[in-house]
Amino acid sequence: MMSILLPQTHNVTNMVPSTQLLLLSCFLLQFASTFVNSSYSTQNYYYVPESPKKALLNEIDSCWKAKSNWASNRQALADCAIGFGKYAIGGKYGAIYRVTDSSDDPINPKPGTLRYGVIQTQPLWITFSKDMVITLENELIMNSYKTIDGRGVKVEISNGPCITIQYVSYVIIHGISIHDCKPGKSGLVRSTPEHVGHRHGSDGDAISIFSSSNVWIDHCYFASCTDGLIDIIHASTAITISNNYFTNHDKVMLLGHNDQYTADKIMKVTIVFNHFATGLIERMPRVRFGYAHVVNNKYDEWKMYAMGGSANPTIFSESNFFIASNNQFAKQVTKREAKKKWKSWKWRSSKDIFQNGAYFVPSGYGSCAPNYSRAQSFTAAPAFTVPAITLNAGPLTCVVGRAC
Template identity: 30%
Template sequence: MKPPIEDAPMGFASLNGGTTGGKGGMVVTVSDSEAFKEAIVGNTPTIVQVQGTINLSGMNDVGSNKTILGLGTDAKIVGGGLYLYEEKNVIIRNISFQDADEDAIGITEKTTNVWIDHNTFSNAADGLLDIVRQSSFVTVSWNVFTNHHKTILIGHSDAASADAGHLKVTIHHNWFDATLTRHPSVRHGTVHALNNFYNSNLSYGVASRMEADVVVEGNYFLNTWFPCVTQYADSDPGDIVEYGNIIETNMPPPVSRDPNDPPPPEVPVCATRGTAFDPAAQYPYTADKAENVQALVTNYAGAGKM
């Protein structure tokens, strides 16, 4: 059964006053880059409806109190990305992001209350989605990530200790389709990875670094030989708690292209460390059973599925 299309986020984006985007503001429909860039700036509540393909370059500023919503099944942002710097209350839904020449979406410098929902991301020059520099109260839901290496980065660097206490992110019902790393990679943050489908992620699934607190719950890992890692590259370790996950393989482990990766094990397991946190003490939610996640996510995640 198709899940209902919600009008408000579940998870951390529901806290801190909630995330409503441009609700109650004017509605603008755009179909070219100049109109799009004009509509997304400033703090006036606005619902920006994207029709067709918007060709961009570089990172393009998005103001507070905005909903950026793709119309129909073919709304695209191609060639450039969206940049949220010291903003609040932004929703981005139903858009395919392709071939960004930097990040597809960059959330930075204390930006709060962002909901990234029902989008498809592929092939950026850097990250598909970065959440860094004390940004927080973000939910990433029902998206597809494909054809990429560095997928979701949470926490700018090992040295960014000011991020501790921020970077509160919920990542649920996403499809990580043969992407290599960062699903997500977390430094210093507090992250709930819930009911995602991990498919043939050759390097690793979830990484907790630099005393991050990560809960990995009810996910389905298929042919991902390192579903969870508590340390990566030169970073100090972080905490991971896992429960209710399914980890399966139906093929021999391939050779990773990442020199940081050790040889894969015969039987993959989700590495754990510490105690992390209790998501149910943060916000209400109902987890789907892990055995249902593959079908739910492959059928209903991504742009054009709302």
């Protein structure tokens, strides 16, 4: 079942001035020839892939964004992830499910609501029939093989508990705004059509990823939640966080449960093409035990630090663009929460750009490059192009029949 989407309203935050568009065009024309071709799976009977085209600086967006048939070929997006979350296929092999009702019932969700779709056991590609603001009554517990796709409309989840990805795999969340999230209440919440369980109450994160794998979060807006914006904990791994816009928050992104939870050593996360805008304080990300490849992100005037960690994590900062604030005590990109032995931790900066006094303190010995498979790998764009290629971070304005 395919759906007809209404045009999305303009998002003033993401409108791009004509001079910036001209700059972006120049960068793309200059560097497009240096990147490899993107490719599509040939074993798929649920959508019709187009011929591959040469990748541009943003290898995710160049895979699908310029194609006018995105609305009739939505599941092609599942082939466009890069990095550790490359295999997060979401509902690629499932039916299209349309959200038509913005109401919420945590125990007995109605067909047509978002909760009814995300708890189903079969793969689903979830879309929205119109602009809507969804205020959840309790945390939204997602099942495996689900995509939440907000393209074509303006979708907000706000002013209530937000999204929990727990003990599941193969999830995509794309093109929605998640902000002003509140803690969940103690009580019953349905997680599958057959199971209702008692929950102790969520923390107030925008997205909590707990003991889950193969997750991709792309082109979303995050701001002003009670706890974190994205938490990735309890041995979650194979995750890509890309093209998102973060603003107005304290503790932005946590990777790793606590300093004693050694199971987080398996964690591998790619953080790419995001815009960490003004109004952020710390944790972009903060890492424990695991591995983070932080590449081609723009950082604007953090108030404490940008990247931090404890318990011997590995952080590879590659071709990012850092602009420090005028506060002389907030120039350092890095913060290690350890009194000793941190000098052996592998924290490296490669081809980053630092402005207004920003600086990165490296540590450790030996290579810390990501051990990507051939399908996961990609080439970082030059750091000076990052302000241009992150201009469209956050939800896009997509109109049916036109390129986004």
